[in-house]
Amino acid sequence: MNSTFQKGFEKLGKCQISGCPKKGEHRHHRFPNTKVNRALYGSLMDDRRNVQTLCMDDHLNGYGETWSEEEFCEAVGVPVQSKSGQMRAMREASCADQA
Ligand SMILES: [Zn+2]
Numbered sequence: 116m117n118s119t120f121q122k123g124f125e126k127l128g129k130c131q132i133s134g135c136p137k138k139g140e141h142r143h144h145r146f147p148n149t150k151v152n153r154a155l156y157g158s159l160m161d162d163r164r165n166v167q168t169l170c171m172d173d174h175l176n177g178y179g180e181t182w183s184e185e186e187f188c189e190a191v192g193v194p195v196q197s198k199s200g201q202m203r204a205m206r207e208a209s210c211a212d213q214a
Contacts, residue, residue, distance in 0.1 A: 130170035132178055139168030143179035146187035155196040156187075164190045 127139040145165050146152060153160050165187060167179050182190070184200040195204050 127168050129168070130173055131168050132170075132173045135170060135173060137170035137172070140171045141169045141174040143167045143169045143174055145180045145182040145190075146184065147181070151197075152184075156193070159191055159193065162191050 127142070129135075130137045130139045143166065144160060145167055146156075146160070148160050159165070165182070169179055173179065184195055184197055185203070188195045188200070195201055
């Protein structure tokens with residue numbers, strides 16, 4: 116794990132919904148920023164890969180991307196932490212092994 120992880124808020128650019136000309140005002144977490152998720156992944160929740168910059172309208176309308184825990188873990192390169200996520204990963208792995 117590298118320790119140069121950037122904390123804090125960068126200047127927000129343009130809304131990242133394609134075709135939207137407005138400026139980004141909200142930070143949307145692709146993998147939801149819930150208490151449970153933050154307890155499992157801490158500041159990784161704020162990794163730039165998990166954060167999408169949206170204008171206020173697109174954020175309120177729910178147009179941001181949504182990631183599952185597995186998608187999030189793959190994107191930021193960490194193992195799945197939650198019990199249910201581990202169970203799913205194990206099931207998939209054992210299916211693949213039974214060839
Ligand atoms: Zn927008």
